[in-house]
Amino acid sequence: MIPTLTTDRLTLRPFAMGDFPAYAAFLASDEAVYMDGPHGEETAWGWFCHDTASWHLQGYGSLMIEDRATGAALGHVGIHRPPSFPEVEMGWVLYPAGRGRGAATEAAAALRDHVTADADLPGLVSYVDPRNTASIRLAQRLGAVRDDDAATPGGAPTLVFRHPLPQRTA
Template identity: 55%
Template sequence: MTAPTLETERLVLRPMRMEDWPDYLDLMRSDRSRYMGGPMPETAAWGLFCQDVAQWPLMQHGALMIEDRATGRCLGQVGINHGPLFPEHELGWFVYGHAEGKGFALEAARAMRDWARDTRGLPELVSYMDRDNHRSARLAVRLGAVLDPKAPRPAPEDLVYRHFGQ
């Protein structure tokens, strides 16, 4: 499966492109990536970037970049992760600093969640997150997810928020 393009009122969720790499790398090298295993060296960031792309043909899901419809500016990423590193299908997101606090992550995550349910037929998703990532936890709750303390997780200290077929 090739990565789709999804549209919302303000956003285009589109396949990743090589020109997305510099901003992605900057984020992964920065303290903003601390809730995603960072800051990390370029080699580790490149591995994640490639993993996000590779999941589409391998798993029929993956990451999409979040683009502002009005300006064409890339705002961050949203995706569905699974495979040997994730016990369940995970809905994940991040936005770059300039896009934070404007509702873009919520809008993009809602669209990706709905695509996963309606197009891929995934009845449930989870969001794994660092215990200190309070902003993402609030976003998961706004999406309708509930904390699931019994869920399997990739890291024992992670919180798991479960999204039931909203």
Template identity: 55%
Template sequence: MALIPTLNTQRLRLRPMNLNDWPAYAAFMASDRCRHMGGPFAPDRAWGLFCADHAQWDFFGVGALMMEDHESGCCLGQVGINTGPLFPEHEIGWLVFLQAEGLGYAFEAASALRDWARDVRHLPSLVSYVHKDNTRSCRLAERLGAIPDKAATGHAPGDVVYRHFGPQAG
């Protein structure tokens, strides 16, 4: 069984998922807010994604962490590294619940997980698969220092592939 890290940032605790996270996750996945991720999703499909986010830790040593506010303990969203047969490369992604959108939490969480992937897991590169119409996530990927990689294979039609660091970042 893989050791799932807990990472701390200035405002967030990035922690392993637990069953108490399911209702907020399911509500997000059932909403139009996940339209750029292929949603909205029915509960059974959302449950499968929730379980896969957690199971990747055991299978691949990466997966999802929930963003929890240090002060309130409120779960604000999720950041994760996806891999496996459905992903051409290790992908860092994020989702932010409505009450936390626009407050910089995704940037803070993704920065910490990206650095962990590079410094602890020694991944040579990460990508983000962002739908071209998801302007907020495109801007976030660029704010994180990622650049579009036109030569990379996307995860779904309409994706822009953002490369976070390359082999030279060893």
């Protein structure tokens, strides 16, 4: 049920237990400030399990981004809607080794296209911390437009970027 997707340079695959240490290390780092972090291992485990279980419960979730040439895990990309989110959200995390090569754009576009081809989503947004200029630029590269009227999850200030969805034919 959880797909494996490939692009020219990347494999997007289901999470594996061996991915958890890097996942938890990122969430424990200062870089997780854009995700209301840093977070401890218990929170990281909950998110890791959520990212996987969402595929079974909602028909979409997260995939690990892997470099096809080296097999290195570069980060992850996901589409999900936990109870606290007003809309279905697409988010991404790039580990330091994955940055600056367009991997996040490539991975997010591939997952978005895969999920929106099969799921009848009413919409797709990205919730972005206003200080996270790299994620703002990525959302814009993906064609998302800022929606200042959209509802946001509670907590820290958040910008909402609305992604265009393909037109469905009847």
